[in-house]
Amino acid sequence: MARNVPRASVTGGGRRQLWVLLTAMALVAGLMAAAAPGALAVHDTGAFQLDGNAETSVQSPVPANDDWDRVCNEATGGAVCASAGPTTGAIAVAWSEDNLLAGGPSLDATIFTGGGSKDPIDIDQWAWKDGAGGLPDKANLLHSFAVRYSLPDSATCPSGTAPTCEVLFFGSDRYDNSGDAVQGFWFFQDEITLGTNKIGGGFGFNGLHQ
Numbered sequence: 001m002a003r004n005v006p007r008a009s010v011t012g013g014g015r016r017q018l019w020v021l022l023t024a025m026a027l028v029a030g031l032m033a034a035a036a037p038g039a040l041a042v043h044d045t046g047a048f049q050l051d052g053n054a055e056t057s058v059q060s061p062v063p064a065n066d067d068w069d070r071v072c073n074e075a076t077g078g079a080v081c082a083s084a085g086p087t088t089g090a091i092a093v094a095w096s097e098d099n100l101l102a103g104g105p106s107l108d109a110t111i112f113t114g115g116g117s118k119d120p121i122d123i124d125q126w127a128w129k130d131g132a133g134g135l136p137d138k139a140n141l142l143h144s145f146a147v148r149y150s151l152p153d154s155a156t157c158p159s160g161t162a163p164t165c166e167v168l169f170f171g172s173d174r175y176d177n178s179g180d181a182v183q184g185f186w187f188f189q190d191e192i193t194l195g196t197n198k199i200g201g202g203f204g205f206n207g208l209h210q
Contacts, residue, residue: 129202137176
């Protein structure tokens with residue numbers, strides 16, 4: 001299935017209502033090795049909201065200092081989401097927007113091509129292309145984000161990680177949340193970029209699995 005690959009941009013706007021499906025998840029370094037009871041409260045650090053919307057000002061049902069509107073503000077230097085303000089103590093942020101054209105977002109922007117899951121395939125076999133058309137609204141990602149905090153051990157960190165642990169929140173929103181869709185998040189050690197080498201009906205990627 002073709003899946004949208006958002007590109008970095010500092011331009012905002014949209015031609016119709018944005019249906020937000022915030023699929024943020026929290027990953028605490030080392031948590032997979034921790035006992036299950038600790039994992040149940042991993043979101044409850046007070047650092048980032050996991051409440052299904054993008055606005056820090058909406059503090060229910062999971063209140064916290066930041067939401068992804070603040071990540072947007074800090075990552076773009078206030079050029080987008082200017083009213084939200086920067087994050088509260090994040091040590092790294094990333095924010096990416098779908099390829100935009102004059103007058104609004106391009107819904108035919110960069111997508112994976114070639115079919116099938118990319119998870120077990122080496123990166124040098126992945127392929128992408130622009131302007132493909134026909135991408136279902138439910139599979140069209142508009143924004144993606146990530147934010148990292150270094151939190152004190154008392155803030156729901158696994159035992160033995162004092163004085164701090166690293167917490168990473170990441171997620172995205174899509175053009176329309178009507179219908180099922182699957183997303184994948186990859187954490188690369190190598191630098192991965194869009195390539196220009198031909199692969200099938202598209203182009204390849206630069207970089208390798210490590």
